[in-house]
Ligand SMILES: Nc1ncnc2c1ncn2[C@@H]1O[C@H](COP(=O)(O)OP(=O)(O)O)[C@@H](O)[C@H]1O
């Protein structure tokens with residue numbers, strides 16, 4: 001839908017990450033990451049499994065605290081924020097979890113209604129109308145009474161999307177929204193992300209490793225490898241890139257700088273280490 | 276050894292925090308309109324109390340019957356079988372009514388709660404709640420602990436009486452006592468403290484079972500195997516803690532109060 | 533958020549001022565509810581000073597529309613700014629409601645007796 005990058009830096013910066021560092025057990029999972037996302041932009045974070053994409057998202061939503069660095073959401077620094085202050089920011093963003101994370105004990109409609117019931121004084125009739133609007137936006141009108149166990153994986157993701165937009169957020173974070181979906185459902189979810197975010201002017205951060213999705217939805221791409229930012233730019237730029245890491249990833253090749261196993265020496269060393 | 280002590284202390288720390296937050300949610304936060312949702316508490320009370328009543332009654336009826344059989348076996352040798360009412364009544368009220376009821380609750384509802392919260396943890400549902408700005412303590416944990424603490428004494432009272440009925444059935448059919456002989460003998464040796472101490476115990480047991488189940492569910496990390504472990508740990512720990520606290524509370528009621 | 537209500541040629545005009553969002557929608561619903569409870573045959577909501585509306589605002593207007601339909605009343609909207617109008621368009625509600633450029637145009641259309 002949008003193959004040209006919005007390099008419109010007049011728009012306010014919605015998300016800014018400055019020199020983020022995070023280590024688990026002494027291993028740097030995020031190593032000096034800096035990013036900027038403008039209002040209304042769709043930023044895709046690209047990278048192989050285990051490179052630290054989900055960890056980065058967890059920092060952005062305030063679930064994890066960094067070892068060093070800053071995170072600015074909607075003009076406020078969140079890593080050193082008090083819980084109460086953060087609660088206000090929290091209402092302005094939505095998150096789509098990898099597995100959807102719908103509450104299994106509640107129906108589709110109740111799941112979508114939940115944030116509204118918890119955070120607003122809207123009457124049940126209004127919430128009911130809003131739930132119908134949101135489920136309609138993700139193409140699931142009439143499914144409100146079903147339980148999450150009764151719907152397919154692709155539908156769960158769409159319900160989760162409806163729930164994420166229930167409060168009309170300014171930012172939505174997506175963790176692998178299309179992982180595990182068939183190509184048609186992948187295209188559907190991508191289309192929804194595009195429609196919702198572009199039409200409603202929502203800022204989006206999408207974590208994925210699917211190049212087809214990237215081409216469809218990205219305004220801006222950041223590629224992470226082993227915790228480091230190795231590329232930042234638009235869709236045409238990533239296709240024009242000559243960086244071997246980037247080339248290997250977008251072409252999906254086994255051979256290249258991204259190794260799929262330990263190097264020969266390490267492998268032998270580990271085999272014979274104990275003897 | 277050092278590892279298991281570390282583990283134990285870690286659990287104890289987490290558990291204390293969870294209990295503290297839940298307590299706060301059920302007290303202070305109610306006045307800030309941040310208490311647990313009434314509908315959630317009622318739903319849990321129904322699940323824990325009403326739906327467990329059948330199994331509790333079944334188990335405790337036979338326990339009452341067995342106690343009457345065992346004691347009368349010895350008592351008939353001395354011709355004192357008319358005292359069976361007192362024995363059954365006292366053991367039920369002071370000890371077995373609350374104990375059996377809460378152990379059954381731990382096996383039935385405690386396990387279910389640990390598995391439920393554990394699964395929610397593994398499926399990122401708990402994380403999703405937090406991101407939506409909904410406190411999992413308020414939404415999941417507090418209603419369950421509260422429901423347990425309210426329903427345990429209710430079930431204990433029912434359990435007391437059903438156990439006594441078990442004893443009564445034996446007394447009438449085997450010892451040829453009348454209903455009035457049994458009841459009069461039971462009441463003659465009973466003081467209010469016997470009843471109240473049992474109820475007090477059941478409140479503590481209920482709180483323990485509910486909070487232990489939530490604790491193990493809440494700290495589940497990983498996959499389906501972790502949920503299984505959490506469930507087992509919840510049941511084992513609840514039973515151990517019920518018995519240990521029972522010994523402590525009994526000592527208090529017998530020697531101090 | 534501020535409100536004012538007046539009646540012009542049997543059309544009840546509700547003028548909103550501010551943002552119709554999750555936190556202000558309940559008040560807006562209350563105001564519209566007052567007009568609806570009097571069974572006003574025609575209600576015009578003036579959006580001149582509304583800078584932002586979200587889906588709770590839309591839901592509030594849909595709710596009013598449904599209630600007025602019960603007594604065959606008419607609901608019209610006027611003077612929607614571009615961002616506000618686009619919110620209606622995304623939800624495809626612009627086809628459902630009578631939307632006028634400004635209050636004058638609305639009054640002109642609403643007060644001329646129907647042929
Ligand atoms: N809580 C944690 N404790 C220890 N290591 C973690 C933790 N979370 C993530 N990691 C490690 O960080 C790395 C990046 O994980 P993640 O961000 O989930 O990767 P992905 O890019 O696939 O989403 C992985 O090697 C993972 O093992």
Ligand SMILES: [Mg+2]
Nearest residue numbers: 053054055176
């Ligand atoms: Mg991941």
